[in-house]
Amino acid sequence: MTRTLTSMLIVLFSVLALANGSYLYPQFYDRSCPQAKDIVRSVVAKAVAKEARMAASLLRLHFHDCFVKGCDASILLDNSGSIISEKGSVPNRNSARGFEVVDQIKAALEKACPQTVSCADILALAARDSTVLTGGPSWEIPLGRRDSLGASFSGSNQNIPAPNNTFQTILTKFKLKGLDIVDFVALSGSHTIGNARCTSFRQRLYKNTGNGQPDLTLDQSYAAKLRQNCPRSGGDQNLFFLDPVSPTKFDNSYYKNLMAKNGLLSSDEILFTQNQQTMEFVKQYAANQELFFQQFAKSMVKMGNITPLTGKNGQIRKICRKVNS
Incomplete structure (x- = not known):
């Protein structure tokens, strides 16, 4: 297959995905925020260089997010109004961490491309970058997830595998x-x-x-x-x-x-x-x-494809810890 034809197919797939509003694809931010992946990688690299354990913490956040309501960044929401944060559930209490690093990534992305890159995609990218930085494999990440408008405290307690489960x-x-x-x-x-x-x-x-x-x-x-x-x-x-x-x-x-x-x-x-x-x-x-x-x-x-919010579902949060007002 020629390079030109490959490029045309990528563009066609992207257009179809946008029209359908339901696909995730690696090129999602190529036009709207071309530096998105570099920004995430840079902040994660600094965080892991400062504390090696952070790589595992960021990888775990993505896992604990996807297993609850799908990969929708619900784990990042703090308690507020009608939201009971998943951070207080048994699998996350006193152990889920890396939220400040996600905040730093989000702040850098908001500066570069306001309200463009979702917190859910940040978690997926940070998990991949953490794996690579510690010597593991890389993979191309389908992107285009949107952020949830709520959390599920009960779902977090029930759905995430526990160390003592059978x-x-x-x-x-x-x-x-x-x-x-x-x-x-x-x-x-x-x-x-x-x-x-x-x-x-x-x-x-x-x-x-x-x-x-x-x-x-x-x-x-x-x-x-x-x-x-x-x-x-x-x-x-x-x-x-x-x-x-x-x-x-x-x-x-x-x-x-x-x-x-x-x-x-x-x-x-x-x-x-x-x-x-x-x-x-x-x-x-x-x-x-x-x-x-x-x-x-x-x-x-x-795992990153577990029931993501796409199209007009959810939102792109300005701050990962709370829904947009």
């Missing part, structure tokens, strides 16, 4: 969002960076079969090390690396850790111990980082 519960939560068992394993690989709080995995250290001993699917020397800073009571907010091998590098160590009984969360460990199919994926990704990267990129695009 295998079937988590898989069901994925399937309800149009994601499958492959996406479940690949997206869990985002735990190759970031931290978890003691309260998220304490039950694995003290409650195995009610005898106060560590979970048998956890390496016992690793468990003993974890118990030093995650006591039976207290220390809820103490932080631990999800991947103790290369905590700030996006790689396939996460899967190797699972095979060595060094998965931190119960929701990680079950991928290797409770289902034959997911166990095989874990082995494949542990052996082949490129394969994991390819699938992670595909699954991130798929």
Whole structure:
């Protein structure tokens, strides 16, 4: 296919998308805000350089946003009027972070292209850039999401997979969002960076079969090390690396850790111990980082397509924390 024909097809697709108002496509801001992607990347790069953990936090925000009402930036809304913020839900309280970085990105974009780039698209771009900055894969992001006019506190509590959910519960939560068992394993690989709080995995250290001993699917020397800073009571907010091998590098160590009984969360460990199919994926990704990267990129695009608001639905918020007055 010639370059000219390719360009014509892109333009045609863009026109159709605009007319239909329901497509996301990578070129969405090429005319209205051509510097949008560079602005997001620049602010994210500074934030991650200042604090490596921020990459995982921004990636997690996108995930926790999409799993509630779709990828509509509802997670960014503060309490106000009739809105009960998702920030106070169990999955987000004391753990969701990166909101100030999103504010900085939004302020820079508003200066360059007022009321053009949505907060929902900022989350999608920041998640991709965070992955790339820490050594992970890149992918082309379909854009054109719009921002929600409300939040769902109950949806945040119900829809986001929890560290202590059963295998079937988590898989069901994925399937309800149009994601499958492959996406479940690949997206869990985002735990190759970031931290978890003691309260998220304490039950694995003290409650195995009610005898106060560590979970048998956890390496016992690793468990003993974890118990030093995650006591039976207290220390809820103490932080631990999800991947103790290369905590700030996006790689396939996460899967190797699972095979060595060094998965931190119960929701990680079950991928290797409770289902034959997911166990095989874990082995494949542990052996082949490129394969994991390819699938992670595909699954991130798929997740980013969960019921976005497009066309005239929703709005482009001027400030990500509140709906336009």
